[in-house]
Every structure is written in C-alpha cells, then in structure tokens.
Amino acid sequence: MKALDKKLWRELWDMRMQALAIAMVIVSGVGIFIMSLSTLDSLYETRETYYRDHHFAHVFASLKRAPLSLVKRIEEIPGVDKVETRVVAYVNLDVEGFDDPVSGHILSLPDNSRGLLNQIYLREGRLPEPGRDNEIVLSEEFVQAHKLQPSDTISATINGRRKALTIVGVALSPEYIYQIAPGAMFPDPLRYGVLWIARQPLATAYDMEGAFNNVTLTLSRGTNEQTINEQDVIDRLDDILKDYGGIGTIARKDQFSNRFLTEELKQQRTIATIFPVIFFGVAAFLLNVVISRLIRLQREEVATLKAFGYSDLAVGMHFIKLVLLIVSLGVIIGIGAGIWMGKGMSNIYMVMYSLPYMIYVLKPQVIIAAALISMAVAVMGTLYAVYSAARLPPAQAMQPELPAKYHTTLAERMGLKRWLSQPTRMILRHVERRPLKSLMTTLGIAMACGIIMVSGFQEGSINYMVEMQYGLSQREDMIAIYTEPTSKRSLYSLQSLQGVEHAEGFRIVPAKLQFEHRFYRAAVNGIQPGGSLMRLLDTDLNIIELPKEGVVLTDYLAEMLHIKTGDMLTIEVLEGQRVTVQVPVVGTAKQYLGMNAYMRIEALNALLKEGYALTGALLSVDDIYQRDIYAELKEMPRVAGVVEHDSSIQSFYDTIAETILFFTFISTLLGSSIAFGVIYNSMRIALSERNRELASLRVLGFERSEVAYILLGEQALFTLIAIPLGFLIGYGLCAYMAFQFDSDLYRVPLVLGMNVYAFSALVVLLSSIVSAIMIWRNLAHLDMVAVLKSKE
Amino acid sequence: MIELQKATDHPLDENVVFHVHGVTKIYQMGEVQVRALRGIDLDLYKGEFTVLLGASGSGKSTLLNILGGLDSPTEGHVIYGDRDLTRASEKELTAYRRYHVGFVFQFYNLIPSLTALENIAVVTEIAQSPMQPEEALRMVDLGDRLHHFPAQLSGGEQQRVAIARAIAKNPDVLLCDEPTGALDSKTGIVVLQALQRVNQELGTTTAVITHNAGIAQMADRVIHLADGRISQVDVNETKLAPSQLSW
Structure with missing residues (x-):
C-alpha cells in the first residue's frame, strides 16, 4: 500500500464516528430510494404477471339478464378477443360463531375450469365438481380472517334461500386484488368475501339458465393500447346490452380493484420521488461541510505533500478517495437496507392486496442509479473544497490561517447587547458569521422534523375521513340493501322490528x-x-x-x-x-x-x-337489539345484504395498524438518522473548529458545562429554530402528498394533530440530546496543554 | 464555591506563593517514557517576577503547566498558599484557575468572536473581585481599542489584550508562556513593559517562561532549567527595564 493510502485509512479510522454519521444519511437516502423503487417495480411486475397469466379481462359489464345467444354478437365487435359470461350475485353470508353482518359476491365458474378470463389462483383444495350446488371455492382473505379451512361449511342466502356451502378450495383472483364490499369504505375480510361456485346451480337459483348477468372480455392484441378502440368496444357493448338491463360497461382502468391498486402505485411513486431527493440533499450538504472542514485542517499536510512533489491531481484524488470510501460504505449498507425494507414493504402489500405471490424485482439500474447519484452528489459536494486545497501554493498553505473575522450581530446592534453574556455573544456571532452554513444546518434538521411528520399524517387523515363520513354525514348503524327496487311500505316492516x-x-x-x-x-x-x-x-x-x-x-x-x-x-x-x-x-x-x-x-x-x-x-x-335485528334482516328475502359500519371501521383500523406502525417506524428511523447525521456532524465540526478557543477558555477557568454551553448552545439554537421550520416543511410535504393522493375514489384531508407535531419534535430533540451527550464526552478531552503551545 | 483542600502538613512561610517539592513528571509517549521533570524543588515568593529560562525540552513548560493546574506531577507536591495542587480534583483545579491564576499564552489565544473588551469581560464575568475591563485595557495602554475584534489587532496588541485579560481578575499569580515568542523584539518589549507594570503596580507574582536569555535581566530571579532539573538560580541585584533589553 502506498504511504498516501495508509494515511487515508488511518484518517478514515480517526474520523470514524463522523464518517459513520455521514454514511447513515446516505444509508437512509439509498435505502429509501431502493425500497420505494423496488417496491414499485415489484408491485407493477407482480400485477402484470398476475393479470397476464390469469387472463384478467379488459372490459367488464353487468346487466340484468341476457340469453347466451347474445355472446355471438359481442364476439363480433371489432377488437374483441375472448368473451366470457358469468352469473354474479351479491349475497348474505353466515359464518358460524360470527354474528356480524357478512356479505359477499358469488361468481359462477365454468365446469372443471378456473375460468376463461379472470382465472382464479387456487391456493388450496380443488375446484367445485360440475353441477354440485353445495361446493364452493372461497377467497383466501376471507378464509384466513375467519380461520376456516377446506371442508368447513358456511351458509349463504342465495336468492332468498339459505344454503349450506362446503369449502372445497381456497383461491385468489386478479379481479379482487383489493377486496372491498360495494359501498364500503375499507376492505374488511371478516365481513366481505368472494365465492366461486359451479355455474349450473347458481344459474338455476337466479333463473339464469341459458343466460348471464355479467360479461367480461379481452381485446385483441394491439388494440389494448389504443383507448379509442377500447372506448369503441365499450360503446358498442353498452349498445348491445342496453336492451338487457345493462348498467354500464367499464374498462379495466375503472375496474374497482384495479383502480385502487393503481392509486396505491401512484402514491408509491410520489413517495419514491420526494424522499430520496430530501435525503440526498441533506447527505450532499453534510459531505460538503465535513470535507471542506477536513481539508481546511489539512492545509499544512496538503502543502507538505505538494512540497514533496505530489501533483495537484494526486492530492485531489487522495481526498476524493476518502469521500468515495465513506459514500461506498453508505451505499453498500443502504442497498442492503433498501432490499430489506423493499421486501418487507412488498410483503405488506402482498397481504394487504390479496396477491397470490410477490415477485420481488430489483432492477440493476435502480442500484446503479442509487450508487451513481450518491457518488455524484458526494463528489460534487467535495470537489470545490478539494480543488481549493490542491491548488494552493505550498508556501501559502503552510502559513496558519488568519484569525477569523467576526462582527457584532444584528441583535446586538438593535440594543440587546447588554442583556447578552459573552458566551451568548460568541454563539450569536458564530452563527451570523457563516449564515449559509447555519441556514443549511437548520434546514437539514428541519427536513428531518418534516419527514417524521409524514408518517403521522396518515392516521389523522383517516380518523378525520371516518369522523366526517360516519360521524357527521352517514349516521346510520346499519344499511339494508334490497335485492330490487321495492315499495315504500317495506320501510314500515323495517321500522316495526324491535330495536x-x-x-x-x-x-x-x-x-x-x-x-x-x-x-x-x-x-x-x-x-x-x-x-x-x-x-x-x-x-x-x-x-x-x-x-x-x-x-x-x-x-x-x-x-x-x-x-x-x-x-x-x-x-x-x-x-x-x-x-x-x-x-x-x-x-x-x-x-x-x-x-x-x-x-x-x-x-x-x-x-x-x-x-x-x-x-x-x-x-x-338500539345496540342491545343489533344482533336480533340483523338475524331478522337476514331472513327477509328482499334484503340482499346488510352493511354495518362500526365493526368494519374497527376491523379496518386493526388491519392498517400494522402498516401504519411499519411506516412510522421507517420514517422515524429515517428522520432521526437525518437529524442525528446533521446535528452530530455539525457539533463535531464546530468542536474541531473551536477546539482551541474552547480549550483556552478551559485554561482560563471555565467549567466544562460553561464551555459546553457555547458549543451546544449554538446547536440548540439551530434545533429550536429548525423545529417550527420543520413543522412548516412537514405540513408542506403532507399537503403535497395529500394533493397527490387525491382521486375520484377518495380525497385525503390534511389533518395534522398536535400529537404529530409533538412526536416529530420529540424525535428531533432526542437526536440532538444523543448527539450532545456524545459531544459532551469529547469535551472532557480538550487538550489544554496543547493549546498553549499551538498556533491556530 | 469549590476551594482547594488545605495541605496542613506543609505549613508555609507566608511570603511563599508556590512551594514545589520533589516534583517529577514522566510522560508515557507510546512505548517510550519521557522524564520531563526530574525532582524539582522550588519556592516562588509573593510579588516576585521570576523568569524560568531553558532550552526546548528543558521541562520549563511542564513546570508551568503544573503550577497552572493544567497538569499534575507524577511524584512530589506543589503547595499553593496552604493548599496542595497535586491532590486536587479536576473541578477544584478549574476553580483554582478561575479565581487565582492569570494565563498569558505564546499565541495569545483570544476569542476571535469577542472584541478586546469582551475578551476581558468573558473572564471578569466569572471572577470574584475583578477590575473593570476598561481599566485592565488602560494598564496595557489599549484604552482606545476596546471595540476591536482580534482580527483587527496586531500581534503585539493581541498579546496586550491577553495580558489585560489575565490580570483583570486580580489573580494571585500570573503565568506567562513565551509571551514574546511570536513577536518581533520591538513589540515584545512593549509587551514586557506591560507585564512589568502589572507586577509593580498590582504586586502580582509573575512567572515567565522563555528560552530567550535576553529577557532574564528584567527578572528578580532567574531559574535555569536543563534536562528536567534546576541547573542554576540567579538573583538579579540590578534589574534592567524592558526598554534596556535587547535580543
């Protein structure tokens, strides 16, 4: 190893804590970049594969009833590839031991087939035997939520008749990646399920023999991309179904489950863009500050090296290598962390969305991009400092730097001077002397504060949505949905139920x-x-x-x-x-x-x-009668389903609790690593810059705490300014995200409770305190003897 | 207030400020032991202006650091008044430096972000019975540069601010480490005049360490150090004024 490289390794070891703090910021940036993008790629890839392999339809239509002979006309629409008709019904379900209202969609399956289109993914068991009216395949989420297994029995009210159904298979479907009951706000696998049954018995039950009430189709290759053709197919199909009670044809993009998934991917994309930008920004700033400080401290060494005949390039490369080593460390750990978080996140989505599998996709270009962006940002950030060190003539570089120039601060000139002790004046003047650095430090801490707020905003928004929707607007306890339009008198029979x-x-x-x-x-x-x-x-x-x-x-x-x-x-x-x-x-x-x-x-x-x-x-x-009322409603032939909000909302909260916890954990981790990275580095640099000054004060009889005040007081000032600024940034980030998330499915209200502000402030304060404790220990080792003998 | 413990077993002559007895200092430098001081016995008297003269490595700085409470000896005792510095805790030493000692450094060590006046105030604010910072600056003839920052002062001026800072707390003892080391001789003489004036007018016990033999002639007593031992002690029967010195 060359002597210069040995120097590099030793210096890296000496500044290991600082290097680690910088690396941590890069880890966060790279980690979240890879997590977001790989999760996004994985979701897209999994969805595409699943859709393709299971022949997810392009066009969906529901109608009242049409004869099967109509299929031929549908097939003749230009651009149509495959057509499949089905019988679909909305039914009340009954699971033993579970008293809440449960509803589901029951779909017909062709004999001995997983379907032509929208094929189910059979996780367990088998398909129903043709013609058997008591065998069903049940959606996995529902099975898991109720801890059921094949051979268990549930019952359904099929067209007014109660029927016991044996589970023979457990399945997932590309059509129900996002399983949500009609009119419900959230997915609730306990209270909504999807069932598949042989076609003939279902058709018989609903008087659909030789007929259908649901049709899906795929478009021939090449026309899929051209929306004009798709719209044309939809219009023509609407036209055909008009006379058969068609209630509107929709394209895949409007299919409910697909829509939700698309919205979720859009949110992922937003996160995948905002966060890495913030992290790389902060990392670049830290690197810049640390490296320029390091090089300033090494002026004499640089001069000595140059006096020995090392070229500018060699000296410059020496520092670039140091920076790249730190960055590489961050990138490598970051890639690992990103993959770990990406897999965790993908798995959460797999469970949340009833995906049969998750194809984890980590594109090489994502890793390369993360590495290149980090390196580029780091090198750019350090290039100037390195350049100025390398270009200094040796004789000049060997001279000590002149004493730093200071001025009285604005606050003092405004007459506050006599209220300020000398140490306080030192703090203020130091802050004001390097306004850009002070600003960037404050901004870095503020960013950390803002990022932590993003995690808390979800929960507040959901609470507010629920409160608005169900507390103020829809205030019923139950909704009874009729099988078909019914006279006003039906209301009287409902009102007459006890309770x-x-x-x-x-x-x-x-x-x-x-x-x-x-x-x-x-x-x-x-x-x-x-x-x-x-x-x-x-x-x-x-x-x-x-x-x-x-x-x-x-x-x-x-x-x-x-x-x-x-x-x-x-x-x-x-x-x-x-x-x-x-x-x-x-x-x-x-x-x-x-x-x-x-x-x-x-x-x-x-x-x-x-x-x-x-x-x-x-x-x-009345709460007391809720169960009885539900039992009676289920027996009413014209009631197709019953929806109860409270329990659904509760169950939704239970399901998302884990997700929110994961998000909070991640963003808190990221936020605190930024906060710690910025604060610790800033303190560490301040300590090395002011080492002499502080040691002199110790010689003059200042206590460690009094010296610490000067150093930590400055950081405390930054932190205190950064927190309200961070609130503003956090508010802006949340507002931006809420705006990005808006769609016709839902609008996300921007609700930030006091707890969100308090939590992020607390995390930032804790990060500062941890940094301060570490610096406090360094202050014990100020070399008072050396300071008497050394030049600046 | 934290004060030093009394060293009752070492009753002192009331004219003796420092009683140094059998002081040895061994530094462990990696695998090498460096014996910086090898058994120093020395008394410094009240109001006395002493020069500790020696070449580099003679141990003079180590001795000054021990006297100033910045370092502790490996063996031996340093009695200040009736208190033993060698048995003091870190906190007690801080209090000792804070209330009793004035330091002047070779490279001034002013706080760059404070003006001349404030550099003195930073010490008087924590002292027990200090003089006014303006008064201290007048004693070193800098009454007109109160509001200048260190970066706006020459080296000699900075050192005079440092002297003003050291004396402003009315210390019992003034310890100066090569106070003219970074200055040309003309400026150095101005600085020495300031030191002498403080010694004469305030009666502050003053110890100056230097390798510059030219300064020795203004001292009451000159203590020569070599290889960690006191090699010779001279008493100047006739002291020279700083203006008469040359080097």
Whole structure:
C-alpha cells in the first residue's frame, strides 16, 4: 500500500464516528430510494404477471339478464378477443360463531375450469365438481380472517334461500386484488368475501339458465393500447346490452380493484420521488461541510505533500478517495437496507392486496442509479473544497490561517447587547458569521422534523375521513340493501322490528353524469329530505337542505366535470327505462370518499318516471337489539345484504395498524438518522473548529458545562429554530402528498394533530440530546496543554 | 464555591506563593517514557517576577503547566498558599484557575468572536473581585481599542489584550508562556513593559517562561532549567527595564 493510502485509512479510522454519521444519511437516502423503487417495480411486475397469466379481462359489464345467444354478437365487435359470461350475485353470508353482518359476491365458474378470463389462483383444495350446488371455492382473505379451512361449511342466502356451502378450495383472483364490499369504505375480510361456485346451480337459483348477468372480455392484441378502440368496444357493448338491463360497461382502468391498486402505485411513486431527493440533499450538504472542514485542517499536510512533489491531481484524488470510501460504505449498507425494507414493504402489500405471490424485482439500474447519484452528489459536494486545497501554493498553505473575522450581530446592534453574556455573544456571532452554513444546518434538521411528520399524517387523515363520513354525514348503524327496487311500505316492516329506532329509505340508480364533453359514471342517490341518518355537508360542515328540484354533487365531482351551481347536468340513467334528463346543479357537498350525485328521493323517482321505490334503507338501532335485528334482516328475502359500519371501521383500523406502525417506524428511523447525521456532524465540526478557543477558555477557568454551553448552545439554537421550520416543511410535504393522493375514489384531508407535531419534535430533540451527550464526552478531552503551545 | 483542600502538613512561610517539592513528571509517549521533570524543588515568593529560562525540552513548560493546574506531577507536591495542587480534583483545579491564576499564552489565544473588551469581560464575568475591563485595557495602554475584534489587532496588541485579560481578575499569580515568542523584539518589549507594570503596580507574582536569555535581566530571579532539573538560580541585584533589553 502506498504511504498516501495508509494515511487515508488511518484518517478514515480517526474520523470514524463522523464518517459513520455521514454514511447513515446516505444509508437512509439509498435505502429509501431502493425500497420505494423496488417496491414499485415489484408491485407493477407482480400485477402484470398476475393479470397476464390469469387472463384478467379488459372490459367488464353487468346487466340484468341476457340469453347466451347474445355472446355471438359481442364476439363480433371489432377488437374483441375472448368473451366470457358469468352469473354474479351479491349475497348474505353466515359464518358460524360470527354474528356480524357478512356479505359477499358469488361468481359462477365454468365446469372443471378456473375460468376463461379472470382465472382464479387456487391456493388450496380443488375446484367445485360440475353441477354440485353445495361446493364452493372461497377467497383466501376471507378464509384466513375467519380461520376456516377446506371442508368447513358456511351458509349463504342465495336468492332468498339459505344454503349450506362446503369449502372445497381456497383461491385468489386478479379481479379482487383489493377486496372491498360495494359501498364500503375499507376492505374488511371478516365481513366481505368472494365465492366461486359451479355455474349450473347458481344459474338455476337466479333463473339464469341459458343466460348471464355479467360479461367480461379481452381485446385483441394491439388494440389494448389504443383507448379509442377500447372506448369503441365499450360503446358498442353498452349498445348491445342496453336492451338487457345493462348498467354500464367499464374498462379495466375503472375496474374497482384495479383502480385502487393503481392509486396505491401512484402514491408509491410520489413517495419514491420526494424522499430520496430530501435525503440526498441533506447527505450532499453534510459531505460538503465535513470535507471542506477536513481539508481546511489539512492545509499544512496538503502543502507538505505538494512540497514533496505530489501533483495537484494526486492530492485531489487522495481526498476524493476518502469521500468515495465513506459514500461506498453508505451505499453498500443502504442497498442492503433498501432490499430489506423493499421486501418487507412488498410483503405488506402482498397481504394487504390479496396477491397470490410477490415477485420481488430489483432492477440493476435502480442500484446503479442509487450508487451513481450518491457518488455524484458526494463528489460534487467535495470537489470545490478539494480543488481549493490542491491548488494552493505550498508556501501559502503552510502559513496558519488568519484569525477569523467576526462582527457584532444584528441583535446586538438593535440594543440587546447588554442583556447578552459573552458566551451568548460568541454563539450569536458564530452563527451570523457563516449564515449559509447555519441556514443549511437548520434546514437539514428541519427536513428531518418534516419527514417524521409524514408518517403521522396518515392516521389523522383517516380518523378525520371516518369522523366526517360516519360521524357527521352517514349516521346510520346499519344499511339494508334490497335485492330490487321495492315499495315504500317495506320501510314500515323495517321500522316495526324491535330495536329499530329510525329508518330512512333511499334509492340508488347507476347513471352517466355529463356536462359539456366531460362525463363520469356514478350513482344518483335519492335521499329523504331532512333525514337525520344521511346528511350532506358543505365545506364548513353545515347541513345542506336538498331543494325540491335539482341535484347536489360531491365537490370533487363538480370540479372534475367543471360544473358550477346553476349549470344543467345531463343524467343518463343506466337502468330501467334508461331516461336521459337535464337537472340543475343546486350545490356541492364536501365528501372525502367516492363521488356521487344526490337528489330528493321523490325527485329522483319522478325523473325515473316510476312510483316511490327504495333500493335500501338506513337504520338506526338500539345496540342491545343489533344482533336480533340483523338475524331478522337476514331472513327477509328482499334484503340482499346488510352493511354495518362500526365493526368494519374497527376491523379496518386493526388491519392498517400494522402498516401504519411499519411506516412510522421507517420514517422515524429515517428522520432521526437525518437529524442525528446533521446535528452530530455539525457539533463535531464546530468542536474541531473551536477546539482551541474552547480549550483556552478551559485554561482560563471555565467549567466544562460553561464551555459546553457555547458549543451546544449554538446547536440548540439551530434545533429550536429548525423545529417550527420543520413543522412548516412537514405540513408542506403532507399537503403535497395529500394533493397527490387525491382521486375520484377518495380525497385525503390534511389533518395534522398536535400529537404529530409533538412526536416529530420529540424525535428531533432526542437526536440532538444523543448527539450532545456524545459531544459532551469529547469535551472532557480538550487538550489544554496543547493549546498553549499551538498556533491556530 | 469549590476551594482547594488545605495541605496542613506543609505549613508555609507566608511570603511563599508556590512551594514545589520533589516534583517529577514522566510522560508515557507510546512505548517510550519521557522524564520531563526530574525532582524539582522550588519556592516562588509573593510579588516576585521570576523568569524560568531553558532550552526546548528543558521541562520549563511542564513546570508551568503544573503550577497552572493544567497538569499534575507524577511524584512530589506543589503547595499553593496552604493548599496542595497535586491532590486536587479536576473541578477544584478549574476553580483554582478561575479565581487565582492569570494565563498569558505564546499565541495569545483570544476569542476571535469577542472584541478586546469582551475578551476581558468573558473572564471578569466569572471572577470574584475583578477590575473593570476598561481599566485592565488602560494598564496595557489599549484604552482606545476596546471595540476591536482580534482580527483587527496586531500581534503585539493581541498579546496586550491577553495580558489585560489575565490580570483583570486580580489573580494571585500570573503565568506567562513565551509571551514574546511570536513577536518581533520591538513589540515584545512593549509587551514586557506591560507585564512589568502589572507586577509593580498590582504586586502580582509573575512567572515567565522563555528560552530567550535576553529577557532574564528584567527578572528578580532567574531559574535555569536543563534536562528536567534546576541547573542554576540567579538573583538579579540590578534589574534592567524592558526598554534596556535587547535580543
């Protein structure tokens, strides 16, 4: 080994704590970069593979009933490849020992087949025997949630008749990666499941022999990419199904499970871009500061080396090597950490989304990019310092640096001077002498504070959404969903059940809402005016009174359609007589979930040219009778399903608790590593820069604590300024993320509780305290003897 | 307030400020033992201006560091007044330096972020009965440069600020480590005049270490050190004024 390289290794060893602190920041940056991007790649890859291998359809349509002979017409639509028809029904389920309302979708399977399209992934067991009406394949999430296994039995109310069903297989489906009950806010595997059964018995039960009520199809290769063709297929299919009670054809991108997954991937992408930028930024700043300090301390050595005849390049390379060593250490550990976190994250998604497997994808270019970005940032950050050291003429470099120039600070000039002790003046003047460095240090700590806030924001937002949606707007305890529109009298039989305090009927019809050239498929909800269970709220949470005529839209829907109060909305009803009408928009309602249109129920029924009909009822019930009421509802043939919010919300919280904990853990780890990296390095550098000054004060009789005040007081000042600044940054980051997450599925409210602020401030303070303790121990070893004899 | 323990077994003549007895200092430098002091016996008297003269490596700095409470001897005792420095804790030594000793360094060691006046205030603020910082600066003829930062002062001026800082707390003893070492002779003489004036007007016991034999003639007593031992002690019957010195 060359002497210069030996020097390198020894110096690296001497500054190991500092090097480690820098490496930690790089570890975080590289780690989160790799975690985010590899999770993203893995999810995309897994989804694509799963969709491809299981023939996930491109177009989906539901209808009332059509004869199988219609298939030929559908197949003739240009661009259509494969067509599969099914019988699908929404049913009430019963699992022994579980009293809450449970519902599910039951789908027909062709004989001896996992399906032509949307093939199921059979995890366990076998397919139902053809023609057997008591054998089902059940979705894995549901099976796991209820701790069921093949050969266990559950029962379902199929078209009004209770039927015992034996589980013969456990499966997953590309169609139900995100399993969520219709109208529910969150996935709840305890209360919603998907069942597959042989076609013939299901068709018999629903009077669908030789018929179907659901059709999916794939597009021939080449047309998939061209949306114009896809839209053409959808339009033609809509046209064909119009006469058979079609309620609208949707493309894969609008398929519910796929939509949610796409939104989730979009969020991942946002995270994958913001965080690494912050981490690399902070790492670059730290490297710059540390290296320029290191080189300033080595002026004489650089000069000596040059006097011996080492070239500028050789001296420059010497320092670049030092930097690259530290960076490499960070990159290598970071890659390991990133893979570990990426796999952890991917597994969480696999479980969360009912994916049969997870293909962990780590693209070499991601690793290369992480390494190159880190190296480039580090080298750029140090190049200037190295350049100025290498270019100094040896004679000049051997001279001691002149005493640093200081000035009285602004605060002192403003007359605060007499209130400030000499040590305090030292702190302020030192801060003001290097404003950029002080600013960057503060900013670095603030960034750490902001990042930690991001983890806490999820929980607050979800709480607020739940409170808004279920505390203030939808206040029912239960929803009974009817099998088909039913007369108003049905409400009286519900009200007469013991324990039902109040019942309000509603009518929901699927419709295409259009304004100018923009349209959106949504449900038009007819609700009881002045009802106490379903209330629409404006931005200030005031209750909106629905007028006799006109429609109120979810605010986000109005924005999307560019429609204002007073404009005329075109409503094309997608069921019954399929009327198209124009209705004035009379207001917008603040809603965080879904997008809907609301009218008075009478007005909606009048539009539909039908009598007063309900598709379901909202119930408020006495807790004591809840179970009994549910049992009775299940026995009612016209009640297809019952939804209960409270238990679903609770179960949702339980499911996401782990995810939130993981996110909090990761971002706290990252935030505190930034905070520690910045604060420790900043203190360490301050200590080495002011070593002489502080040792002199010790000689003059200052206690260790008094000397520490000068050094740590400066950092405390940075930290105290950084925390409120960090709150601002954190707020901005959360706002940006909330904005990025907005979609027609949900809008994320920006709710940051005191606990979020307090937690991030606490983590930053703890990081400072840990750094301070480490520096405090260094202060014990100030060399007072050396200071008497040494030049600056 | 933390004070040094009384060394009752070493009653001192009340004119003796420091009683150094059998002091040995051995440094472990890697695998090599360096004997910096080899049995020093020495008394320094109240109000006395002493020069400790010796070449590099003679042990004079080590002796000064021990007297100043910056280092402790391997063997022997250093009695300050009626207290034993060699038995003092770190905290007690800090208090000793804080209240009793004034230091002047070869390279001034001013705080660059404080003005001349503030460099003195930083010490008077923690002292027991200090003089006014302005007064200290006037004693070293710097009454007009109160608000200058070190970077705006010449080397000689910086050293005079350092002397003002050392005397402002009214110390019992002033320890100066090569105070003219970084200065040219003309400026050095101005600095020495300041030291002499302080010694004469305030009666502060002053010990100056130097390798510069020229300075020796202004001292009451000159203690020669060589190889960690006192080789010779001279008493100057007639002292020279700093202005008469040359080197």
